[in-house]
Every structure is written in C-alpha cells, then in structure tokens.
C-alpha cells in the first residue's frame with residue numbers, strides 16, 4: 001500500500017521544453033543587453049525545435065553571424081542556468097498533486113540537475129510547501145545524481161516505513177527507476193508525447209517502470225493506496241504519436 005508519492009521534476013511535473021524556451025529567451029535578453037545583438041533566443045529555440053540539444057548557443061551565435069568571442073558561450077550558459085524560469089505545472093500534474101494532497105498521501109521530490117537551476121524551478125513552481133522533502137541530489141555532488149540511491153534513501157529517512165509504501169513517478173527510463181526499484185519501491189513512468197524521453201525504451205528490466213501512463217489523470221489513487229498501480233485506458237499510450245522533435 002503506497003503512502004508516499006515521490007516525483008521527478010523535469011518532464012514529470014512540468015514540460016522541460018517550456019524551461020528550455022524560457023532559458024533561451026533569458027540568454028537572448030542577456031546578449032542583447034550586453035552586446036546589442038538581438039535574436040539569439042529565437043535562433044536557439046528554432047535549433048532546439050529542430051532537435052539540437054548540445055552546443056545550442058554555439059550554433060545560435062553562428063547562425064546570427066556573431067563572431068566567436070572567448071567565454072561568451074559560458075556567459076550565455078550562466079544566464080540560462082540562473083534565470084528565474086517562466087514555467088508552470090503540467091495540468092495533469094497539478095490535478096494529481098491536488099488529488100493526492102486531498103487523499104492524505106505524503107509527497108516528495110527527488111531531482112537531478114544543476115543545484116541553482118533546480119532550486120529556481122522549484123521556486124517558480126511553488127513546490128517547496130507541497131512536497132517534502134525536496135531533494136536536489138546535486139547538493140551532494142554529481143556522483144549522487146540518479147541512478148544513485150542516495151536521494152531516495154534520504155526520502156525514506158524522513159518518512160520511514162517500508163519500501164513498498166513508496167512510489168517514484170518519473171519520465172526517464174535511462175535513470176529514474178533503477179534505484180527505487182532496487183530499493184523495493186513501486187515505480188510509474190509518465191510518458192507524455194511532448195516529453196524529451198517519450199520515444200526512449202528502457203534497456204533492461206531493472207530500469208523499466210512497473211507501469212506507465214501518458215497522463216497522471218489516469219492514475220487511480222484509491223487503488224494505489226490499497227494495493228496496486230491502476231492506470232485507466234485514458235492513460236494508455238497511443239501506438240503512434242507526433243513527437244515535437246521529429
């Protein structure tokens with residue numbers, strides 16, 4: 001019987017793409033203010049939409065015909081990571097958290113990523129009053145990012161009880177489910193069609209979530225509290241989806 005619901009952050013509670021667009025705009029404003037060059041944010045967003053995930057600022061600067069300047073990309077990355085993001089909970093995540101609060105579940109967060117960046121996201125989403133604890137694994141250093149069990153163990157240290165009373169809700173089969181499964185937690189993959197990892201399949205059984213759904217609206221909290229993960233047909237994944245990145 002699940003008592004504690006623990007969430008991943010990016011692409012589980014809000015759309016990661018929304019963060020990227022917010023960050024590109026912030027980096028664009030930074031470039032315009034400091035160098036008088038406009039259009040970087042739009043250029044980065046367009047590259048991202050075409051599938052670019054690495055060196056986006058290098059490519060965007062080049063596309064603007066802006067001469068390479070030593071250290072500029074680093075400044076843009078800093079502006080990206082330290083901006084106050086314009087992001088909002090996914091509607092189904094907002095509804096799910098509210099339902100779980102009303103049903104008396106304990107809620108917590110385990111998230112990887114640059115510490116300050118993740119703190120700013122948690123602030124923007126007003127999560128610190130609703131999720132407890134909020135574990136940002138980077139506080140211990142990158143070696144404690146998932147699939148390290150440390151963040152999950154820290155949640156258990158606070159809420160005690162049995163591993164089977166915990167469920168981790170995440171989106172990334174490469175790293176989200178390995179540690180909680182090994183600890184004996186339940187696991188649920190949220191697989192929204194606009195998510196970064198929508199098309200990814202887990203490479204091993206140990207990395208595969210016990211259940212998956214395309215919307216948290218389909219998760220039956222009553223069933224979760226008593227015994228099993230029940231996902232209604234509403235959350236079954238369509239056989240083909242239109243990913244935004246293809």
Ligand SMILES: [Mg+2]
Nearest residue numbers: 008010011171
């Ligand atoms: Mg994620």
